Amino acid sequence: MVGPDVLIAVKNLTKVYGKGNLAVKALDVKNLEIRRGELVALTGPSGCSKTTLLNLLGALDSPTTGDILFEGKRFALKSEASLCSFRRKKIGFIFQSYHLIPTLSVLKNVLTPALPLGKGYRRHALELLELVGLAGKEDRRPGMLSGGEQQRVAIARALLLEPEVILADEPTGNLDSFTGAGIMDLLKKLNQRGKTVLVATHDQQVAKDCGRNIRMIDGRIN
Template sequence: MQTDILISVKKLTKVYGKGNLALKVLDVKNLEIRRGELVALTGPSGCGKTTLLNLLGALDRPTAGDIFFEGQRLALKREAALCGFRRKKIGFIFQAYHLIPTLSALKNVLAPAFPLGKDYRQRALELLRLVSLAGKEGRRPGELSGGEQQRVAIARALLLDPDLILADEPTGNLDSATGAGIMALLKNLNQRGKTVLVATHDQRVAEECDRKIRMMDGRISQ
């Protein structure tokens, strides 16, 4: 029987350095994200939001504790399996976009599929239409505005139809009007059934979400 809990975290910690130089940057006792939620992860810069997103998305491994995704313990997966897990289950949206400057918008969207040897061109074109970039498929990142680059990044995150979208300060580099448009797009994706976790220090973004989780000094404070 399928549970509505997509992610469950138990006694999760992340420590950098050893001995007297050890620094604990994350200490989360319990956290659950349900399918179909739109959740804001809030708190000031340096509070651990990005570290937590990286662990939930299997970009990094915790020092201790467990992350369960659909009931599966991520710590038991080898790196090759984690790579497949990330590709299939997680869509990442970064504040800095991380687009490849020499590639067109279309090819940037197609980038996650390059190792698969399958034709995702039609889906990529449909996603660019979804994010209102039809007609700009051939433009490189330098020929697009910041908001357009972020929409390319969102389309890229959706290419392989992930269950979870992790967005790290997706409006942080954008003006308020453009940021509102990006947030409206994320809400639309959530209404289409995607689970979305947004890390933000912008209260306006947080208020658009179903639930707010506040972090402070690496811990969940409320």
């Protein structure tokens, strides 16, 4: 049983790749709780399975063993269709490489999460572009933007369906320190507006900007 302030809880979570003698345990997390409204840094060196954990928490992958609970309900009890709906409505993903569609305008990139749900999000998308500092650039293609601007588009896209949780995987990893600081300021602003934010990073300055640090070593929480 988890407390009412706990949004995500992990119990005895493992992820194993391969079988038999070739099996590799990439992740082994006994207990982890993320509370509503937290800004958490998931730190550790490259290869320590930060991304693996984020993918499991965001229902992009399935654990080998263990439980993940969101608002007290187990992922394992959901069908694939339910998981897809859960990801769209509850989780906003921000990736290091942005994953924008180069042939679409900035506005259409922001609107992509709404495609399975129908129309009616254009005004909200424009409001989000203003929030992230890109007002007036909605008709540009991603290739016309700087790296920091592309990451801001990705953040606006992640916010379109008003998710409760933002999972950011090395959101400043491809950016210079000045631009990265701007992205972190934006994530802190979102946290202050009530979003729960989990940031995977190896950048110590990013970690310092977060309210709590969780350090991973060799797939385990240290």
